Amino acid sequence: MSRYKSTNSSVKSHLSSGSLPKEEVNIVLVGQANVGKSALVVKYLTKRFICEYDPFLEDTYWKPDTVDQQDVLVKVMDTYGKDDKRLPYYLKWADAVLITYSITQQDSFEMALSYLDNIHEYSKSISLSSNELVITLIGNKLDLERNRIIAKADGETTASKFNCAFIETTAADDYEYVQNLFHRTVREVRKERERANNVTISSIQSLPTTFCPIEEEEKALPLPLAANVPTDPLSSSSSSSSSTLFNPLNNGQSIISSSPQTSTMTASFGQRPSSNVNSNSTSSGGTIPTNNSNTNMIPNNSPPIARSIPSASISSVTSSIVPASTTASQKSNSSAISTASTTTATNPATTRRTKSPKLQTDSQASTTTSASSSQKDNHHSSTPKRPPSKVPFLQKIFK
Numbered sequence: 001m002s003r004y005k006s007t008n009s010s011v012k013s014h015l016s017s018g019s020l021p022k023e024e025v026n027i028v029l030v031g032q033a034n035v036g037k038s039a040l041v042v043k044y045l046t047k048r049f050i051c052e053y054d055p056f057l058e059d060t061y062w063k064p065d066t067v068d069q070q071d072v073l074v075k076v077m078d079t080y081g082k083d084d085k086r087l088p089y090y091l092k093w094a095d096a097v098l099i100t101y102s103i104t105q106q107d108s109f110e111m112a113l114s115y116l117d118n119i120h121e122y123s124k125s126i127s128l129s130s131n132e133l134v135i136t137l138i139g140n141k142l143d144l145e146r147n148r149i150i151a152k153a154d155g156e157t158t159a160s161k162f163n164c165a166f167i168e169t170t171a172a173d174d175y176e177y178v179q180n181l182f183h184r185t186v187r188e189v190r191k192e193r194e195r196a197n198n199v200t201i202s203s204i205q206s207l208p209t210t211f212c213p214i215e216e217e218e219k220a221l222p223l224p225l226a227a228n229v230p231t232d233p234l235s236s237s238s239s240s241s242s243s244t245l246f247n248p249l250n251n252g253q254s255i256i257s258s259s260p261q262t263s264t265m266t267a268s269f270g271q272r273p274s275s276n277v278n279s280n281s282t283s284s285g286g287t288i289p290t291n292n293s294n295t296n297m298i299p300n301n302s303p304p305i306a307r308s309i310p311s312a313s314i315s316s317v318t319s320s321i322v323p324a325s326t327t328a329s330q331k332s333n334s335s336a337i338s339t340a341s342t343t344t345a346t347n348p349a350t351t352r353r354t355k356s357p358k359l360q361t362d363s364q365a366s367t368t369t370s371a372s373s374s375q376k377d378n379h380h381s382s383t384p385k386r387p388p389s390k391v392p393f394l395q396k397i398f399k
């Protein structure tokens, strides 16, 4: 796999062509090292399974996609499972979090539990309803069923305890499994936006109208559809974007969304120049050197972009990605790739197996890749390891 680089020219061409979908969904993958976060991201972006990644890669990539006949710009942040002090940063940026563990690694499951705990605590600490962040617990490496340590029931029980979704999948098998995972996440984010939007609208409708003369209503003008679009979420100017609503009680002046959640989020996170159906989106980033010309990667060392706000309540939102400093190379090691995976990586179009309409289940766990699993396991042990992630430091963040 070649090195991912920021390519400003590609950014400019996208910006000038205005071809990017306006709806944006930010998805972050967190989890212990080696659980397959990068593999899932790369699979989604490129339809390829890559066996080796730079473990210190933390980048944000974007891919224009179509989910349920609606175009969407899916931004995916791949974290490297070590510096969990950045969890709040991830949460501020994301519309959805995929907490990933490997079904073959007990400690990765414990790490996932720790993430769930801390996200829950974090949400509480900022009065953020957990509903606002779409959280999914992911049991990855389902193709290694024979090495399974974490029972599917454990994943299900944990997810239901934290009121989040649960999916088992694999990055080493059909692209459709991974695609379904991301598409499902986009759908959940849309549902959440719709729900938040309805809350906002109903709270507006419940406002008293007795002091709003008809003449005043008639004077009310719609808000402009677009406003300043800050491009650097680090800069203070990024705070100029906020959730605004048409206010019939105030001569059409915009007001901060009266949605309790949105207001809270605005107060807690600062403004959110991020994803939204109605946004005038601008994105900066780079191009991933893949066969898929629609797939782009944005090396991103940026701080969080504020999370999304209800679509209908927005007059102006922006999205931006700060150029990254990450320059980690992707070390491709085809010899370590399983036979099936190598074939897929070489020519995914011709080797993809029968499409499956849904994610793989235990019973469907791939046996075709089992022969290669031991190779991967061997490869894992030979892969240079980072120091193991430490769960306790996660807790420090929130205490």
Ligand SMILES: Nc1nc2c(ncn2[C@@H]2O[C@H](COP(=O)(O)OP(=O)(O)OP(=O)(O)O)[C@@H](O)[C@H]2O)c(=O)[nH]1
Binding pocket: 031, 032, 033, 034, 035, 036, 037, 038, 039, 040, 050, 051, 052, 053, 054, 055, 056, 057, 079, 080, 081, 082, 140, 141, 142, 143, 144, 169, 170, 171, 172, 173, 373, 376, 379, 380, 383
């Ligand atoms: N068999 C199998 N191997 C996988 C799967 N996903 C990832 N791997 C392998 O597991 C190893 C770690 O994968 P990564 O994607 O780098 O894991 P990560 O969670 O991104 O790790 P960090 O970047 O270090 O946080 C690599 O050798 C992958 O090839 C999977 O679904 N099945």
